Amino acid sequence: MKYWLLKSEPGSFGIDDLAAAPAKRASWDGVRNYQARNFMRDDMRKGDLAFFYHSSCDVPGIAGIVRIVKEAHPDLTAFDPADPHYDPVSDPQNPRWYMVDVALERKFRRVITLDELKRYQRGRLSELMILRRGNRLSITPVTKAEWRFIVSLEAAERAREQSSA
């Protein structure tokens, strides 16, 4: 099983939108970057887990965990002229863009903020792709060690807040 990080702008689709969706499930559509597409199409497998990252918002950070419930299939929004991610060059006979389906695993009790992740930029998270300078990829792999560490931050921070209260 692999681990991932998926970015989305909560202004267009955030973790609460996923929580409100039927069966808490949705297609991760609109990806229009080849490297991100290749990760989805070639490496993502049913059962993989991914962080749901909120970008371009007041408090950027990881809001929760989703599970890949359907492997890559053609992203139909690419063929819809009314869709903001419409790609006139994509051919329905030979789809260029793909999406996976995800289901909400759980929403974190609090957002693990980008600020907090950056505190470990020189340590446990020195290789985390979203902390690398200039990285804009919307889909990035996360190592098992990074995954476990980040998941542990949720409770660790809570304990620290409580002890200092």
Place this chain on the structure above:
DNA sequence: GCCAACGTTGGC
């Protein structure tokens, strides 16, 4: 194949 121009991303 090079590279300038342009568009997008995303934190600040």
Place this chain on the structure above:
DNA sequence: GCCAACGTTGGC
């Protein structure tokens, strides 16, 4: 709104 960083496009 700014702007650094990056990807894509298209002329040559």
